[in-house]
Amino acid sequence: MRRVRYEHSGGPDVLELVSVETPTPGPGELLIRVEAIGVTLPVVRAVREQREPIALGGEVAGEVIAVGEGVDGYTPGYRVTGLVSGHSYADYAVLPAAEASPIPDGASALDAVALVRSGLVALGALDTAAAQEGEAALITAAASGVGHLAVQLARVRGAARVVGAVSDLAKAEFVQKLGADEVIEYQEQSLGVPADYVLDAVGGDVLTAALSALAPGGRLVAYGSGGGIIQASDLLTDAKSVLGFQLDRAAREQPDQYEHWRQELWQYFASGQLRPAVHAEFALEDAAAAHAVIEARANLGKVVLIP
Structure with a gap:
């Protein structure tokens, strides 16, 4: 599969697309075929500022392909969104089941990745x-x-x-x-x-x-x-x-409130009261261009990568 990485800090041009093995979900994890990836300012800043390279994490949305040991409630074929703290700029990503949120019928992967985490x-x-x-x-x-x-x-x-x-x-x-x-x-x-x-x-x-x-x-x-x-x-x-x-702190310490917020968001979306906006969609190989938009503060809504 393909994954975006970088070897040293710097501007968007340090990002590169490489081929790696498809990961295997561990206990409590889901393997997702990624359909959309949210690009965030903290990750863009980390690429430029942190001395050591990090895994490019962020929101993903897509289809569950495999589940790890001990996972209840999800099976292959489910469409979910959630935050990947490891590598998310990829064709496939590992998502903790506890971070997953089902995507309701009528919502696209773009809707989900623009709506839920933000x-x-x-x-x-x-x-x-x-x-x-x-x-x-x-x-x-x-x-x-x-x-x-x-x-x-x-x-x-x-x-x-x-x-x-x-x-x-x-x-x-x-x-x-x-x-x-x-x-x-x-x-x-x-x-x-x-x-x-x-x-x-x-x-x-x-x-x-x-x-x-x-x-x-x-x-x-x-x-x-x-x-x-x-x-x-x-x-x-x-x-x-x-x-x-x-x-992240709220998710750990207030799980009931966290779940209530998730349900509230989808209710507002379904009623038309909340309209997530996607500024632009970039191919995975164009991750550098997506980062450049965020660095320039030029986005109107969410910037998204599409594997």
């Missing part, structure tokens, strides 16, 4: 923010794989006003069509609003601006890997809060 992050961040009906929301990276779903979910959950923040106002029309009342650019002096809660995936200077955009008593949820520094005095003056959200 949607789980968006829903988890919303719940961490304790979002209430009638509140004002600010969503950074509003055109990203997670952000474009967070804009829609904030509206579905009853936000009275949703503002999307983007790196380039060329993305404004896309974000407004998702349901945002206003779209603003990071370069502006203020992110405006004021917001009752902020979902931030960007960090850095944007984190500081987002905190300033909070109304007194507001909550900021950071779920990205961009870092940033917060001064305690910025929290104390107006009793603001900053919280972190990590999906």
